[in-house]
Amino acid sequence: DTGVSQNPRHKITKRGQNVTFRCDPISEHNRLYWYRQTLGQGPEFLTYFQNEAQLEKSRLLSDRFSAERPKGSFSTLEIQRTEQGDSAMYLCASSVTGTRNTEAFFGQGTRLTVV
């Protein structure tokens, strides 16, 4: 297993464009999480899935953001009508079950720059 994979690693887009990121978790990990991280800050929770069900969404996840995990495997995070404030590192993580008593594995992230 190669760990959590995120694509692309870097994305530069013009303001107003839509972007989509993909996360491939470790196989058989039921939980999948999305985080956003800006420079000098810790990762901020966005949303998480238990298999294909999206169980929680942060208030940070505005209407322009949507996440899916259609078959309980890979996940996509789409940002519509990007704004400069969306520039950040978007991190994906997966775990076998909830992270209360187990570890989560993070991907390398997708760095988004909105110009």
Next chain:
Amino acid sequence: DAKTTQPNSMESNEEEPVHLPCNHSTISGTDYIHWYRQLPSQGPEYVIHGLTSNVNNRMASLAIAEDRKSSTLILHRATLRDAAVYYCILPDRGNDMRFGAGTRLTVKP
């Protein structure tokens, strides 16, 4: 959600032990204490976690106070590769993790 408090930054000399503190005075009886670290330009990586007893693994040791209101991550011999931001986290009842600002550890040669 139980909150954690960590110093913003710490410094250590290479090959010396490092003790990274974390306060979590509102911890509940069933909250696990997790530590993750984030090296530059990488995603966070798991370090260690525990509930009540001290824990050891190949990366570090976790010392948990008897009242569980604080804990200390111990790196026994810091190396330059240990320079990172260290996060102390208590996953909430929803089982997701909320990160604070963490402690930025600088290791001096």
